[in-house]
Amino acid sequence: MRRLVWILAVALPATVLAHLLAPGIGDLGTLLGPAGTLEHRIMWELGVPRLLAALLTGAALGVSGLVLQLTLRNPLAAPELTGVNPGAVLGILAGLTFGLFPADSAGGALAAALAGSALGGSATWLLTSRDPGRAIVYGLLGSALLAGLVTLLLAYQPSRFGNALRWLVGSVQGRVWEHLGFTWWWITGWILLIWAGSAVLGVLAPGDDHAAGLGLRPGAARAAALTAATALAAGAASLAGAVAFVGLVVPHAARWLAGADPRRTVPVAALTGAAAIAGADAVAQFADRLMAGAEVTQRLGVPTGVVTALAGAAVLVTVARRAAHVPG
Amino acid sequence: MIVAAAVAVLALAAVCLGQPVIPPHRLPAVLGDRASVEFVVLWELRVPRLAVAVFGGAAIGAAGLLLQEALRNPLAVPELLGVSSGAALAVAVCVVWALPVPYGLHPLLGLAGAACGGALCLAAARTARGASATLLVGAAVSTAIQALLLAVMATAERIQYDMLFRYLVGSLTGVMWEQAAHVLPWSLLAVPLVVLCVPVLGLLRLGDDTAAALGSRVGRARLGVLAVASLLIGCVTGPCGPLAWVGFVAPLLARRLRPHDEARTWLPWSAALGALVVLAADLVARLALAPVETPLGAWTALLGVLAGAVLLRGEAVRPRAAARDGRAGGSR
Numbered sequence: 147m148r149r150l151v152w153i154l155a156v157a158l159p160a161t162v163l164a165h166l167l168a169p170g171i172g173d174l175g176t177l178l179g180p181a182g183t184l185e186h187r188i189m190w191e192l193g194v195p196r197l198l199a200a201l202l203t204g205a206a207l208g209v210s211g212l213v214l215q216l217t218l219r220n221p222l223a224a225p226e227l228t229g230v231n232p233g234a235v236l237g238i239l240a241g242l243t244f245g246l247f248p249a250d251s252a253g254g255a256l257a258a259a260l261a262g263s264a265l266g267g268s269a270t271w272l273l274t275s276r277d278p279g280r281a282i283v284y285g286l287l288g289s290a291l292l293a294g295l296v297t298l299l300l301a302y303q304p305s306r307f308g309n310a311l312r313w314l315v316g317s318v319q320g321r322v323w324e325h326l327g328f329t330w331w332w333i334t335g336w337i338l339l340i341w342a343g344s345a346v347l348g349v350l351a352p353g354d355d356h357a358a359g360l361g362l363r364p365g366a367a368r369a370a371a372l373t374a375a376t377a378l379a380a381g382a383a384s385l386a387g388a389v390a391f392v393g394l395v396v397p398h399a400a401r402w403l404a405g406a407d408p409r410r411t412v413p414v415a416a417l418t419g420a421a422a423i424a425g426a427d428a429v430a431q432f433a434d435r436l437m438a439g440a441e442v443t444q445r446l447g448v449p450t451g452v453v454t455a456l457a458g459a460a461v462l463v464t465v466a467r468r469a470a471h472v473p474g
Numbered sequence: 475m476i477v478a479a480a481v482a483v484l485a486l487a488a489v490c491l492g493q494p495v496i497p498p499h500r501l502p503a504v505l506g507d508r509a510s511v512e513f514v515v516l517w518e519l520r521v522p523r524l525a526v527a528v529f530g531g532a533a534i535g536a537a538g539l540l541l542q543e544a545l546r547n548p549l550a551v552p553e554l555l556g557v558s559s560g561a562a563l564a565v566a567v568c569v570v571w572a573l574p575v576p577y578g579l580h581p582l583l584g585l586a587g588a589a590c591g592g593a594l595c596l597a598a599a600r601t602a603r604g605a606s607a608t609l610l611v612g613a614a615v616s617t618a619i620q621a622l623l624l625a626v627m628a629t630a631e632r633i634q635y636d637m638l639f640r641y642l643v644g645s646l647t648g649v650m651w652e653q654a655a656h657v658l659p660w661s662l663l664a665v666p667l668v669v670l671c672v673p674v675l676g677l678l679r680l681g682d683d684t685a686a687a688l689g690s691r692v693g694r695a696r697l698g699v700l701a702v703a704s705l706l707i708g709c710v711t712g713p714c715g716p717l718a719w720v721g722f723v724a725p726l727l728a729r730r731l732r733p734h735d736e737a738r739t740w741l742p743w744s745a746a747l748g749a750l751v752v753l754a755a756d757l758v759a760r761l762a763l764a765p766v767e768t769p770l771g772a773w774t775a776l777l778g779v780l781a782g783a784v785l786l787r788g789e790a791v792r793p794r795a796a797a798r799d800g801r802a803g804g805s806r
Contacts, residue, residue, distance in 0.1 A: 222610060226617075273783060283549075286613065287779045290553070290719060294775030297643045301768045307635040315624035390617050449628060455621030462614040463598040 150403045154417050161425035165197045168431035191322060198330070199321035199385045200427040200450065201420040204392060206333045206382035208419020209340055209412055211393030212400060213375040216351045216408060217368050220282055224394035225379035228285035229266035231393070232292035234383035235313050236299070237262020243299050243306065252325045252384065256332065259380040266292055267376045316389035316451025318427055325385065333381040337416050340374050344408040347371060351408070389451045391458025392422055398465070426453040477746050481528070484753040488524045489516065492760060522654040523646050527756045528749045529661045530646075530710040531720060535748020536668055536741055537706035538721025539728065543675045543737050544699040551722040552707050554612040558716030559619040560591020561708045562641040566623055570630045570638065585708030591619055592704050643771025644715035646756050653713040660709035667702045668741065674699055675737040717752055718771040719778030724748035726785050751777065 167173060171193065172185035179186065207225060214223040214230075225231040237258040241247050247254025266288060273284040296314070300307055312319070340347075346367050350357045354364040379393070399422075400415035430448040437448065490496050496504055496512055504512045534552070541550045541557075552558040564587025567573070599611040627638050639645065674695045677685045682692050710717065728743035755773040762768060 227613075284783060286554075287783050290775050291779040294643065294718065294772040294779070297639075297769050297772040297775075300639065300642075301772065302763070302766065304635055304639065307639065311624060311628050315621055315628070390621055391614070447628075449621075449625055452621045452625040455618045459614040459618035463611055 150414065153403060154414070154421075157425075158417055158421045161421045161428060162197065162201075164428040165200065165424045165431070166193055168428040168435065169193065170435050192320075195322045195326055196318050196320075196427070197424060198326055199318040200423045202326070202330065202333045203318060203382045203386040203389060204396070204419035204421065204423030205337060205416035206378040206419070207389065207393040208396035208400065208415040208422070209337050210375045210378040210382065211419075212397035212408070212411060212415040213340060213347065213371050213378075214393075215397050216347050217371040217375070219351065219353075221398070222282045222394070223285075224391075224397075225263075225375070225382075226388065226390055226393055227282055227289065229270040229288035229292060230263045230376055230379045231266075231383055231388050232289045232296070233266020233269075234259035234263035234380045235388045236266070236292050236296050237380075238313055238383065238387070239296055239299050239310055242309070243303055249309070250324070253328055256329055256381060256384040259384040260377065263376050263380040263383065267372065271372070312449065313383075313387035315449045316387040316454070317430075317447075317449035318386045318423070319447055319449070321385060329381055329385055333378065336374055336378050336381070337412070340371075340378075341409075341412045343370075343374075344412045347408040347412075351406075386423075386450065389423065390455040391462070392419055392454055395458050395461050396422055423450065423454065426450050426457065429453045477743070477750060481746065481750050481753065484750065484757060485524055485528070488527070488753060488757055489520050491757070492520065518650060522651045523649045523756070524753075526649045526654050526657050526714065527646055527752045529658055530714055530717060531724075531749035531752030532745035533661045533664065533706040533710050533748070534717050534720045534752070535724035535728075536745040537703040538748070539725040539737070539740055539744040540668070540671060540675070540699050540703040540706075541721065542725050543740075544678055544696050544703070546679065546681075548726070549722075550612075551719065552703075552716065553718060553722070554616055556591030556595040556612060556615040556619055557588045557704060557707050558591075558711060558718075558721075559616050559623060560594070561585070561588035561711035562716050563587055563619050563623045563626070564590070565712055566626050566638060566641045570626050582708075584710075584712035585705055588704040588708035588711065589701065591615070592700055596700070639769060641711075641715045643769050643775060644711075644717040645759070645767075645769040645771060646714055647767050647769075649713060657709055657713055661706070664702065664706050664709070667705070671699050671702050672738050672741060675741075679737065715771060718775040719782070720748050720751050720774050723774075723778035723781045724751055726782060730785060 163174075166177065166189070171188050176183065176185045177189050177193075181187075210230075211224045214225065214228060215221060217223075218228070237260070238255050240262070241254060241258035242249060247258065270285045270288045273288065300310055346362065349360050349362050350364060350367050350371065357364040357367065382389070396419040397411075397415050400411050400418050403418065404410040404414040427450045430450045430453045433448040433453075486498060489501065490498055492515075494512060494515065496516060501516075504510060504516055507513055538551055541552065541555060542548055544550075561584040564583045568583055595612045595615045598615055623641060627635075627641075630638055677688060678692070678695060678699070680688070685692050685695070707716075707721075724747040725740065725744045727747045728740045731747075732739055732743060751774060752770070755777055756770050758773050759768045759770040762773075
């Protein structure tokens with residue numbers, strides 16, 4: 147418990163601070179100082195919303211991954227491996243390509259992401275014949291299928307490829323207050339709801355028989371949990387696109403920090419995820435700053451998703467190698 | 475027989491269909507008339523594309539089987555082992571940042587990328603046991619490489635998008651003799667190497683311990699097979715991008731068609747089926763939304779994944795038959 151408090155008390159403020167300072171626009175004095183200066187405005191109108199978007203995305207992905215791992219009883223169940231996240235990206239890109247909503251509409255992106263992720267998630271779930279153990283193989287196949295559909299969409303309008311990239315690789319760059327408006331309530335609301343129902347998750351996790359023995363209807367509980375996980379993943383995707391590995395790695399980190407009880411793991415996963423993406427985005431911004439010195443660029447910049455993918459892959463490989471030495 | 479006939483029919487369709495349509499009976503006449511537009515379309519566009527589709531598909535199909543047999547894992551596909559994405563990343567970096575590499579060396583570049591990606595995955599997964607651990611590590615490394623690929627693309631000029639597109643999933647758009655000339659020699663070079671791999675595969679299938687007891691150096695043998703697979707994938711990825719999931723579905727189909735044979739027979743089957751799949755998908759890619767060409771890899775992904783899901787489900791429904799097939803198929 148002490149480890150948990152220490153790590154969170156240090157990691158979260160540290161990443162928040164790093165995120166604010168990474169672009170090199172100004173320091174905390176500028177942020178809290180008198181309004182009116184250009185630096186102050188840049189930090190309030192660009193830096194802070196970007197930070198909040200990163201924190202929200204991370205919290206949503208962390209909790210979504212945790213819920214998926216618990217209900218599907220598979221340590222690999224993550225939004226990006228069960229078709230939920232690729233589906234959300236497909237939904238957003240389809241909406242943008244066919245002009246169903248304007249490019250800067252946060253609500254439209256959220257609705258499209260929700261439709262897409264529900265489609266992707268339920269397709270995986272139906273393919274697996276409701277057998278949680280096989281969810282990953284079909285999830286991977288389904289994700290490949292959705293990626294194929296995404297490329298078909300891109301081929302339909304190649305000129306939009308540049309705009310589509312940010313959703314494909316995941317980035318919180320350019321998120322401003324308008325994007326946060328409703329999504330803010332959506333994500334925090336679902337996280338609080340899941341936290342409130344986390345006791346149910348704890349009953350469901352050991353097995354259907356166990357849950358039924360305690361008087362829970364496992365089918366209904368799982369459906370509710372999967373719905374919540376999908377809604378959260380869609381919220382995250384509507385803010386940042388497909389940020390890789392956070393939904394997979396963060397729940398494991400949360401369990402390592404806070405143990406197996408979902409009542410504690412859910413908030414910890416939210417905080418860890420928030421810190422993870424804020425930290426990754428700080429690194430991305432810093433890399434951007436280094437690269438901007440060499441070449442002034444009007445392009446996307448270093449996307450957050452690249453940092454999380456590299457870091458996440460390194461973590462996963464280390465864990466997989468270490469786990470291999472443990473018998474069984 | 476049926477596969478050969480299907481390849482022939484599709485090849486004919488690939489040559490004849492499109493804009494303008496050239497009926498089969500007029501082919502000799504068109505080929506004789508070097509001045510006509512139809513000759514140019516046929517000889518400069520369709521025939522090289524056909525050749526690359528057939529050879530590339532065969533190479534990827536064979537490479538998929540080599541990987542699956544060498545790692546004894548039905549999910550050891552190029553896409554999940556970092557091989558495809560490594561090759562795509564190497565070539566994309568070179569194209570986007572305009573590195574001074576002559577075009578003729580792109581296959582070598584793809585090969586180097588494929589080898590690096592594959593080696594990275596294998597090094598990472600070396601101690602991982604079982605299908606799921608290898609799969610996990612491979613997927614992790616592939617995703618990271620894919621993210622790097624997208625990041626490289628994010629720095630590209632708008633004008634390059636069309637060209638880069640193919641490195642996402644693979645496409646045969648704009649393949650002419652110039653590009654074909656870079657694939658064909660390499661895939662011909664690979665043929666004797668693949669044949670050399672066949673006896674090794676038989677040994678590797680017995681399991682590491684048995685193979686070692688029979689006197690083969692398992693590590694070196696596996697490395698050799700993987701190097702050949704990387705060569706095959708690398709030379710195709712240069713001009714076409716990763717032909718997504720062909721290396722997954724072709725061996726799966728080959729095993730399903732000849733459930734009681736072994737790697738020696740599956741290899742030609744897998745190559746033929748790979749060519750068949752790529753040809754069919756390319757035809758769809760060209761004609762489905764004509765005048766717009768869609769990326770071939772998107773269709774192979776759809777096709778491959780659907781076929782894979784159906785086949786895997788079939789195994790799940792008949793677990794006993796699957797266990798038998800699994801033993802015969804060397805899949806675990």
